[in-house]
Amino acid sequence: MTHDxxxxxxxxxxxxxxxxxxxLGELLGTVLTESGGAELLADVEALRALTIEAYASxxxxxxxxxxxxxxxxxxxxxxxxxxxxxxxxxxxxxEEYHRVRTLRGRDFSGPDAILPAVDTLPGAISQxxxxxxxxxxxxxxxxxxxxxxxxxxxxxxxxxxVAAAIRRISENLVLLDDPRANDAERAEIRRTxxxxxxxxxxxxxxxxxxxxxxxxxxTAMSVFDTTLFEQIPLIYRALDAALQPEKVGVAPPVAPxxxxxxxxxxxxxDGNPNVTAKITREAAIIAxxxxxLGLEKHTLRIGRELTLDASTTPPSRELRDLRERxxxxxxxxxxxxxxxxxxxxxxxxxxxxxxxxxxxxxRNADLAYSGPExxxxxxxxxxxxxxxxGDVRSAYGELQDLIWQxxxxxxxxxxxxxxxxxxVHRETLEEIDRVGVDxxxxxxxxEVLETYRILGRIQRRFGPKASRRYIVSFTQDAADIAAVxxxxxxxxxxxxxxxxxxxxxxxxxxxxxxxxxxxxxALEQPAVQARLEATxxxxxxxxxxxxxxxxxxxxxxxxxxxxxQARIAEWARANxxxxxxxxxxxxxxxxxxxxxxxxxxxxxxxxxxxxFKLTEQGEVIFARYGTKAIATRHIDQVGAATLMSSAxxxxxxxxxxxxxxxxxxxxxxxxxRERFYELVRSEGFPQWFAAVTPLxxxxxxxxxxxxxxxxxxxxxLDDLRAIPWVxxxxxxxINLTGWFGLGSALAAVGDVETLHAAxxxxxxLRTMLDNVEMSLSKADERIAQRYLALGxxxxxxxxxxxxxxxxxxxxxxxxxxxxxxxxxxVLGRAVQLRSPYVDALSLIQLRALKxxxxxxxxxEIPELRHLLLLSxxxxxxxxxxxx
Numbered sequence: 001m002t003h004d005x006x007x008x009x010x011x012x013x014x015x016x017x018x019x020x021x022x023x024l025g026e027l028l029g030t031v032l033t034e035s036g037g038a039e040l041l042a043d044v045e046a047l048r049a050l051t052i053e054a055y056a057s058x059x060x061x062x063x064x065x066x067x068x069x070x071x072x073x074x075x076x077x078x079x080x081x082x083x084x085x086x087x088x089x090x091x092x093x094x095e096e097y098h099r100v101r102t103l104r105g106r107d108f109s110g111p112d113a114i115l116p117a118v119d120t121l122p123g124a125i126s127q128x129x130x131x132x133x134x135x136x137x138x139x140x141x142x143x144x145x146x147x148x149x150x151x152x153x154x155x156x157x158x159x160x161x162v163a164a165a166i167r168r169i170s171e172n173l174v175l176l177d178d179p180r181a182n183d184a185e186r187a188e189i190r191r192t193x194x195x196x197x198x199x200x201x202x203x204x205x206x207x208x209x210x211x212x213x214x215x216x217x218x219t220a221m222s223v224f225d226t227t228l229f230e231q232i233p234l235i236y237r238a239l240d241a242a243l244q245p246e247k248v249g250v251a252p253p254v255a256p257x258x259x260x261x262x263x264x265x266x267x268x269x270d271g272n273p274n275v276t277a278k279i280t281r282e283a284a285i286i287a288x289x290x291x292x293l294g295l296e297k298h299t300l301r302i303g304r305e306l307t308l309d310a311s312t313t314p315p316s317r318e319l320r321d322l323r324e325r326x327x328x329x330x331x332x333x334x335x336x337x338x339x340x341x342x343x344x345x346x347x348x349x350x351x352x353x354x355x356x357x358x359x360x361x362x363r364n365a366d367l368a369y370s371g372p373e374x375x376x377x378x379x380x381x382x383x384x385x386x387x388x389x390g391d392v393r394s395a396y397g398e399l400q401d402l403i404w405q406x407x408x409x410x411x412x413x414x415x416x417x418x419x420x421x422x423x424v425h426r427e428t429l430e431e432i433d434r435v436g437v438d439x440x441x442x443x444x445x446x447e448v449l450e451t452y453r454i455l456g457r458i459q460r461r462f463g464p465k466a467s468r469r470y471i472v473s474f475t476q477d478a479a480d481i482a483a484v485x486x487x488x489x490x491x492x493x494x495x496x497x498x499x500x501x502x503x504x505x506x507x508x509x510x511x512x513x514x515x516x517x518x519x520x521x522a523l524e525q526p527a528v529q530a531r532l533e534a535t536x537x538x539x540x541x542x543x544x545x546x547x548x549x550x551x552x553x554x555x556x557x558x559x560x561x562x563x564x565q566a567r568i569a570e571w572a573r574a575n576x577x578x579x580x581x582x583x584x585x586x587x588x589x590x591x592x593x594x595x596x597x598x599x600x601x602x603x604x605x606x607x608x609x610x611x612f613k614l615t616e617q618g619e620v621i622f623a624r625y626g627t628k629a630i631a632t633r634h635i636d637q638v639g640a641a642t643l644m645s646s647a648x649x650x651x652x653x654x655x656x657x658x659x660x661x662x663x664x665x666x667x668x669x670x671x672x673r674e675r676f677y678e679l680v681r682s683e684g685f686p687q688w689f690a691a692v693t694p695l696x697x698x699x700x701x702x703x704x705x706x707x708x709x710x711x712x713x714x715x716x717l718d719d720l721r722a723i724p725w726v727x728x729x730x731x732x733x734i735n736l737t738g739w740f741g742l743g744s745a746l747a748a749v750g751d752v753e754t755l756h757a758a759x760x761x762x763x764x765l766r767t768m769l770d771n772v773e774m775s776l777s778k779a780d781e782r783i784a785q786r787y788l789a790l791g792x793x794x795x796x797x798x799x800x801x802x803x804x805x806x807x808x809x810x811x812x813x814x815x816x817x818x819x820x821x822x823x824x825x826v827l828g829r830a831v832q833l834r835s836p837y838v839d840a841l842s843l844i845q846l847r848a849l850k851x852x853x854x855x856x857x858x859x860e861i862p863e864l865r866h867l868l869l870l871s872x873x874x875x876x877x878x879x880x881x882x883x
Contacts, residue, residue, distance in 0.1 A: 012829075013490075013829060014098065016101065016177075017095065017098040020094040020097065020173060021090075021091055021094050023176075023193075024091070024093075024094055024169075024173075024193075025090070027190075027193055027194050027197050028083070028086055028087060028197055031194065031198045031201050033296045035201060039810045040079055040083070043072070044080055047065060047069065047080060048840065049851070050062070050065035051836040051837065051839045051840045052836045053639050054782075062782060062839075065343075065840065066786075066846075070847060074863050075762070077844055077848075077867055078565075078866065078867050078870055080677060080840075081841060081867065081870040082205060082870060083201075084837050084840055084841050084874050084878075085205055085873055085874035086128060086197070087837060088837065088874060088878045089200065090152045090169070091833065091834065092166075092877065093166055093169060093170045093173065093882065095830060096170070096627060097170060099630060100627060100629040103632075103633055118644065119597060119637050119640050120636050120640050121242065121636055121639050121643070122239070122243075122475055122642075123640060124640035124643040124644045125137055125242070125643070126649075127644065127647065128643060128647055131649060132648065138254070138647050140643060140646070141254075141255075141643065143610050144256055144258040144639060144642060145611040145613075146612055146613075146638055146639055147259075147261075147262055147582075147612070147613035147614075148259075148261060149262035149414075149582075149613065149614065149698060150261070150262070150263045150615075150616055150617075150621055151263075151264040151265065151617040152213070152217075152220070152264065152265040152268070152618075162203055162205055163622070165199050166198075168192075168196045168199075168565060169193060169197060172193045172196065175189050176189045176190070176193070180812050191234075204865075205870065205874075206869050206870060208448055211395055212274065213265065213274055213279050213283065214266065214282055214283065215264050215416035216265050217263075217265050217266050217287070218286065218533065218620065220263065221287065223626060224414075225290060225294075226626070227627065227628050228625060228631065229291070229294045229405060229409070231628045232405060232408050232409075233258075233402075233405055234401075234632065235632050235636065236253070236257060236404050237249075237255070237401070238632075238636075239639075240253045240254055240255035242790060249393060249396050250392045250393060250396060251392065252387075252396065253396065257404045258639060259635060260615070261408070261409065261414035262414055262417055262418055263287070263414040263417065264416075264471075266280055266282065266284070266416065267416045267417050267418045267419065267467070268419040268471075269417075269419065269420055270419045270420055271421065277450040277451045277454040278450065278454075280416065280418065281454045281457065281458060282468075283416055284412065284416050284462065284467060287752055288361070288412055288466075291409045291411060291413035292357055292361040292411060293361065294405070294409075295357050295409075296357040296361065298401075298402050298405065299350055299354040300350075300351065301587040302350055302398050302402060303347055303353070303354055304347070306347045306350060306394060307347055308344060308347065308386075308389075308391060309343050309344060310343050310344070310345055311343070313346065313389040313390070313391050315345040315385050315389070316381075316388050317387035318381050318384065319345060319349060320345070322349055322382075323348060323352075326348075326349065326352045329352075329356075329367055330352075333352060333680045334348075337351045346385065346394075347383075348792045353382075357375065361877075371410075371411060371463045372406055375406055376403065376406050376407065377412075379402060379406065379463050380403065382399065383395045383396070383399055396510065397600055399567070408778075410462075411462055412463070412465065412466035412467075415466060415469065416466065416467040417467070417470070417471055418455065418467065418470045418471065418472035419473055419505075420448070420471075420472065420473065421473045422472050422473060422474050422477075422480040422483070424448060425472070425480065425483040425484065426479075427444075427445075428444070432445065432490060437491075437493070448487060449487065450491070451491075452487060452492070452497065452500075453491050455467055456492070456496075456498040459499060464499040465499060468500060468501050469503055469540070470484050470500050470501065470502050470503065471505050472484060472504055472505055473505050473507065473544075474505070474507055474508070474511070475504035475511065476511055477521075478518055478519075478522040478525065481502045481522045481525065481527050482522075484502035485500060485502060485525070485527035485794065488500050500533070502527075502531075503582065504542065505543075505544055506541070506544065506564065507544030507547040507583065507584075508544075508548060509548055509556065512543070512548060512560045512561065512563075513540070513560070513564070513648065515564050515567070515568055516568060516571045519541065519568065520571070532577070533878075535580055536578065537576060537577050538580070539578070540579075540580045540581075541579065541580075541581055541582065542564065542582035542583075542584055543561055543564060543583055544584045545582060546584065546722030546723075547722055548560060548561060548728075549722070549737060550717070550722050550725050552676060553675070553741040554672075554738055554739065554741065555668055555669065555676075555742050555768070556669050556741070558764070558768055559665055559764075560669075561766055562602075562658070565581055565603060565604050565607040566658070569605070572626055575608060578609075579607075580611045580613055581607055581608070581613070582614070583614040583615070585599070585614050591707070596612075596634075596637075596641075599639050600641035600642055601641050601644060601650060602654065602766070603645055603654070605646075605654060605655050606651070607645075608642060608645040608646055610643065610646060611642070612642040612645075623880070632770070639736045644835045645854075654764070656761075657762035657763065657764070657765075658762070660761070660762075661758045661761075663786075664749050664754065664755070667748050668742075668748070668749065671741070671744050671745045671748040672741030672744060672745035675741040675803065679740065679796065679800070679803075682796060684793065685796065688792075691727070691790050691791040691792075692787050692788050692789075692790045692791040692797075693729060693731060693734075694725055694728060694731050694732070694845065694849060694868060695731040697729040697865060697869065697872070698724050698728055698731070725737060727876075729798075730778075730875075731845065731872055731875055731876075732784060732788075733779055733780045733783040733787065733838070733842055734779055734784045734787065734788075734800065734804070735776070735778060735779040738775030739804075740807075741803070743803050743804075743806030743807030743809065743811070744803065746810035746811070746814055752813050752814070755810075755813070755814040756813075756815075756816055769815055770815075770823075770824075772811055773817070773820040773821050774820070774821060774824075774827060776808055776820045777820040777821050777827075777828070777831045778831060778838075778879050779804065780835065780838075780839060781801065781804060781805070783843075784800070784801070784804070784841060785797075785801065786846050787846065787849075788801070790853050791848065830845070833880045834879070837878060840873040840879040841871045841878065842871070843873065844871045845867075845868055846868065848865070848867040848868035852865070852868070853862050
């Protein structure tokens with residue numbers, strides 16, 4: 001593609017975004033000059049100019065850029081890498097703010113939105129009303145569930161200190177955009193911006209030590225504190241406004257509290273020896289501390305503002321009874337509150353309730369609530385009293401927001417889910433059978449049993465909802481489910497075991513194929529039958545995207561996951577079970593990433609049924625939930641898709657397309673898998689993979705608490721975690737895990753008209769190809785060639801490049817696009833903006849890798865690794881969805 005082709009193909013940057021990027025770039029230039037002199041800025045600008053020219057397919061400029069990088073001293077190369085990384089952080093926050101600016105300029109709901117977009121909850125409800133009627137639509141809405149589960153997989157490469165600096169810069173960018181600011185205020189904002197960018201530049205971008213699991217818990221809590229706790233009730237309120245525009249805030253709400261947060265952070269011990277039973281308990285306590293502080297603060301604020309006199313707003317009998325119970329709990333507290341709020345019974349009750357929430361947090365047994373249900377009962381008593389007295393605005397205003405918050409987060413904030421590998425359970429039981437539960441068990445077996453005891457303690461303190469789900473990784477037999485319940489009994493030593501819902505996780509291609517047989521056998525187990533009886537025949541099954549893709553390639557994995565979901569959904573219906581499928585999607589395309597709302601709409605009939613649960617990991621957590629407006633839009637979109645997935649029109653479209661294009665799917669599955677095996681089963685592939693990507697070096701990066709490998713050498717990929725598998729290919733600008741085998745698969749089908757019809761009519765294929773377009777747009781063949789040359793295997797390098805070209809060719813034929821991302825203006829523009837700068841960092845990374853692979857001197861290795869890790873950090877920031 002020529003320079004003119006590239007520049008004309010992508011929409012121009014909006015003026016407001018361009019101004020923000022220019023301003024931040026100029027301020028960064030000032031910081032670089034002040035810190036490293038004009039020469040540093042000149043080197044950065046020279047490399048920037050060459051990579052921009054090279055992006056327009058000027059091979060000579062790319063060679064010159066490579067020569068310039070080679071000419072840098074190690075210190076200068078590190079400074080330049082840091083400069084480009086800082087630039088990416090600034091561009092990312094500018095684009096994020098522009099997205100917020102755009103969202104604020106759009107109206108998705110309300111009485112003025114006559115035809116709300118179908119990717120909003122009001123739009124989905126409007127369409128459902130037309131398909132299934134008002135009554136059934138409201139019934140489905142009442143059962144709606146969205147369960148995002150936060151995980152701590154190490155894909156968030158930036159340090160928390162850098163993230164804090166970015167947040168300060170973002171806040172000042174918002175202030176600068178305020179048209180009411182005068183010249184003096186703008187000058188001060190610019191000064192503060194410059195100071196914050198200077199701090200970011202001077203902050204070491206790479207962690208020197210891995211974070212602990214509790215560090216990861218606290219990082220995730222920042223999303224709750226800054227965004228979700230405040231924003232969740234606003235999301236429900238907007239939905240209620242769309243449902244009953246004339247009654248919102250003055251009548252009982254129709255909108256349900258449909259979000260339930262989960263977390264694996266501090267509970268996921270599969271392959272992570274740093275997560276112990278003690279860590280799990282501490283993680284639960286930290287989360288509870290945050291939510292109880294939030295509930296206390298809001299209850300206290302509402303109570304202080306509710307200065308309603310008994311003469312104008314008389315209390316109900318139930319409220320007076322509640323006030324009497326408060327006196328029974330603490331005559332001193334109740335008396336003090338009544339003295340300060342004479343004649344204000346609603347205020348009195350809420351202030352005592354705030355004190356009771358504080359007592360719950362402080363573990364004051366005399367005053368503490370028994371659980372969130374008791375707190376909610378008291379809130380509803382206050383609400384009913386206000387409504388009966390005629391003050392409906394106080395009843396259904398901020399008090400309703402507090403009720404929604406308590407319904408959503410309880411006293412535990414996020415359900416802490418435990419995950420462990422099935423093999424660990426099997427080996428623990430074998431050991432117990434040999435020596436007995438009180439015998440001389442290994443440290444690992446004792447830790448397994450202690451985990452169940454800790455679950456019991458968490459449940460006794462915060463209730464069963466705080467932590468009852470137990471994920472069994474690599475479930476390969478019904479006995480793997482039975483093992484969970486048997487271990488719970490053994491750990492309890494005769495006392496009542498914790499409440500456990502054992503959830504099978506099917507990860508490999510073979511396990512997905514066998515899933516229904518395994519589930520059928522599990523149904524016969526007494527422990528499973530007992531849990532089904534207790535839960536109203538609710539059951540949960542988790543599907544792993546990462547390992548299935550690493551197992552058979554992205555195309556076969558996608559098709560196998562769809563087939564497994566269809567069969568499991570049919571199995572659940574046949575057995576009268578209410579199924580929730582839990583999607584173990586990562587942030588990158590090679591790990592099931594991509595827009596969640598489109599993925600929901602592409603699922604098989606009856607596999608969603610108003611309930612959607614997925615993992616949210618690494619950088620995805622902050623991208624989706626770190627900003628209030630973006631979090632609101634994301635939850636709205638996923639909620640809408642979850643409702644629409646079971647609309648008759650959507651289910652008929654998916655079922656019809658799956659049947660119509662079954663032949664296409666069969667060919668794609670077979671050919672793509674053969675092509676994938678041709679690569680990964682080649683003799684010496686693991687060693688070659690480690691040579692041509694920064695696999696080993698990624699393992700050195702202090703990204704997260706989990707080890708990159710399950711204790712193996714580079715001689716085997718079997719136990720290599722999907723994260724470094726994906727992350728390494730991404731760093732090498734190949735993105736192989738997102739597309740490899742697709743070109744051969746499409747070419748084998750061969751009929752362009754059939755393929756284009758499938759792209760138009762088959763949501764699964766459309767989602768797959770749209771995601772692959774993004775993956776290909778972030779790959780770069782010329783940079784990839786330089787990485788592939790690091791390995792002494794021209795045959796494998798050529799295989800990868802041939803498949804990349806074939807995939808690009810056939811994806812464009814199938815979509816009838818002239819270039820990747822042609823139909824995505826915003827994403828196409830973002831990729832075009834970043835790609836030349838990512839190229840610069842890739843050249844710096846290649847410099848370090850080449851010298852390491854060539855056998856650098858022992859004294860030089862630390863310096864080279866540091867440079868490489870700096871570039872890894874920068875490329876991750878530039879590409880965004882990396883692992």
